[in-house]
Amino acid sequence: MEFGILGPVEAWAGGGNVVALGSAKVRCVLAVLLRVPGTPVSREALVDRVWGDRVPGTSVRYKYVGRLRAALEPHGVGLVSRDGGYLLAARAEQVDMHRFRNAVAQGRAALADGSLGAACRFIVDGLAQWRGPAVAGLTGPWAELFRDQLERERRDARVLLARCLLDLDRVEEALDLLAEWLVDYPVDEDVIGLHVLALHRCGRRADALSSYQHAVDRLGRSLGIGPDDRLVQLGRRIRAHDRDHAAAEARLPRSVARLPH
Structure with missing residues (x-):
């Protein structure tokens, strides 16, 4: 059972x-x-x-x-x-919550050993245990606190998986997941930052900057705060990369500058 x-x-x-x-x-x-x-x-x-x-x-x-x-x-x-x-x-092991927690713990152990591929597999298996919001349909203070706790654990596992995928250069895979998760965490600065970074690494620099600016606007409207230092630095690095890239192209002969890249 x-x-x-x-x-x-x-x-x-x-x-x-x-x-x-x-x-x-x-x-x-x-x-x-x-x-x-x-x-x-x-x-x-x-x-x-x-x-x-x-x-x-x-x-x-x-x-x-x-x-x-x-x-x-x-x-x-x-x-x-x-x-x-x-x-x-x-x-x-008969309970999905405990299977999820065990798989994520194995993923963290694999990551500590430097086994990024194994870490991804464990965390993916853990996240596959989820069927929707935790203890859906239950009400009351205990159920709500329990749900919040479990949802935080799922969020942390998702962030860890995205980071592992980016470190493995599985950027498109990470981007697909992050685009989906951004709907669930529209003001989570870790998820925002990873989504912006994934777009940038895919060569979609304009989209990365647009995503960054939309996130900054959402943070201001929803929470009344600005982005944290890490997110600000990421935005600056992407803008600096664009400026350096444009300057390098300007120094090339015109026939070379028009080559696809």
């Missing part, structure tokens, strides 16, 4: 059949337990994360836990009471 947190909270039995879990509250109980599969979660922590300040009666908690147990146990996954809490008898 497999479980999904990186998207709608779901469970799949053998053959990929979707298991009917029921309401959002049942799915939230499952998400809380999947965060630490095989480890007891106290009753107090479960209630706080699923219901927040609206503490339910004991019978309500039993009802939702019972519904989840009834959905999972026919597929060989137990939900047991232990140490004053509840334990989901599943392994980390």
Whole structure:
């Protein structure tokens, strides 16, 4: 059996059949337990994360836990009471979140060893675990904080992958991904900078400068701030490169200056 947190909270039995879990509250109980599969979660922590300040009666908690147990146990996954809490008898590798985290950790280790190609493969495998916004459809303070945490991890993995691809000179591949991710992170200066750099390395210098200027405008409108020093320096380097390139062409004989480059 497999479980999904990186998207709608779901469970799949053998053959990929979707298991009917029921309401959002049942799915939230499952998400809380999947965060630490095989480890007891106290009753107090479960209630706080699923219901927040609206503490339910004991019978309500039993009802939702019972519904989840009834959905999972026919597929060989137990939900047991232990140490004053509840334990989901599943392994980390059955959960997409833990597979994602493990793959990214392997990618970082490969990068530390200088294996850029392996690092890319691990991170791509990790990002492939995502099906949409984390714990989609769940509400409440805990779910929102958990979603934000996981989305930050996905963002960091994406940035790391883009940097690895650029270091491997797989510029077109990096550019395609960054153009897509810029929609998700329109004011993220790391993503902006990598997108501008990828355009520049593809020889699209005018597009790089246009992307840079649009980003500066978005930062001003959305956040009321200017670009950070790294982004400013990148813009200056691209402009300086253009000036140097134009000056070099001006010094060439006219017939040479018109050759494609």
